[in-house]
Amino acid sequence: MAIDQQALLAALQTVIDPNTGRDFVSSKALKNLQVKGDSVAFEVELGYPAQSQIPALREALVQAARGVAGVGNVSVSIHSKVTAHQVQRGVQLLPGVKNIIAVASGKGGVGKSTTAANLALALAAEGARVGILDADIYGPSQPTMMGITGRPESLDGKLMEPLRNYGVQVNSIGFLVDKDEAMIWRGPMATQALDQLLRQTNWDDLDYLIVDMPPGTGDIQLSLSQRVPITGAVIVTTPQDIALLDARKGVRMFEKVGVPILGVVENMAVHVCSNCGHVEHLFGADGGQRMAAELGLDYLGALPLKLQIREQADSGCPTVVADPDGEVAGLYKAVARQVAVKVAQRAKDFSSKFPTITISKDS
DSSP states (O other): OOOOHHHHHHHHTTOBOTTTSSBTTTTTOEEEEEEETTEEEEEEEESSOOGGGHHHHHHHHHHHHHTSTTOOOEEEEEEEOOOOBOOSTTOOOOTTEEEEEEEEOSSTTSSHHHHHHHHHHHHHHTTOOEEEEEOOSSSOOHHHHTTOOSOOOOSSSSSBOOEEETTEEEEEGGGTSOTTOOOOOOHHHHHHHHHHHHHTBOOOSEEEEEEEOOSSSSHHHHHHHHHSOOSEEEEEEOSSHHHHHHHHHHHHHHHHTTOOEEEEEEOSOOEEOTTTOOEEOTTOSSHHHHHHHHHTOOEEEEOOOOHHHHHHHHTTOOHHHHSTTSHHHHHHHHHHHHHHHHHHTSOBOOGGGSOOOOOOTTO
16 A cells, blocks of 8 residues: 555654654654655754764654554664854854854853863764864863873974864863963963964864863953854853852853853752762752843753762863763763754854855956
């Protein structure tokens, strides 16, 4: 018997993307549907990396299709295609980079760099091409956290090649100066150095460049926010009132320069005693969640205050790679997945689609 294509689409529409809450048919993620005899084949194109979820999604779609009368063999191809999305008006995209995500805090000591490293690693684990720019000129920490030493090479005499570990491309001022050297630079010098790190690195076809922002809302942060094509920002805070005060300032800074906030991560939200299991909110409870609600921002989740996280970061093997199947790695991966989905839901960048018009004397 002939397969009713409308019935087939209706059946496939019952499968909901767990990350977006939408079905693959109405969201136009389902493409190239072909029906030949009792065989059905189609593709699903995700706008975000989801390598770990593909087997379950494929099984759900296959079972939905087989529930339609006449359907025998079902072939489903699921892949991710991350595209460039809209940035601040008047700012050009960076060559070799589709999306730049700033991870900021407004205040030091809240675990921003640890969060940035683990988010980058989580996105890479899901199949994305990811880089990290360590934007903290005065206190670079990504070389230590990512377990990388050495200096960037230049193959063409113009651009630096990023260093790599765990499948992530990294550049930092920490690679260019001695480990114990203090960067006694005024704001303009630091800003220029950071601009060079960003634009004179040969980033290799990145879906996401995670920028580990320096703490505060001063010269460097403002210049970055105005001149760097940022797709969105993630705000990291602890539940403590003092940290929340500065996190709010970071939110306002990004809002003023037209950078959307992708959400708030509440770090060091709870401590569970490794000996007795006692739960204690050392820095207060739910402060980041309340701030997100008050400011109308998405709450991406809470991460615990845990010795293991600090030890793994200090050893150059962050939690997502040190314990990829552990509970904390799962939390980082959940946050990263939300960030990627929110980026995918933003308007696409079409600046590179416009033709170049050349005017000459003879035209």
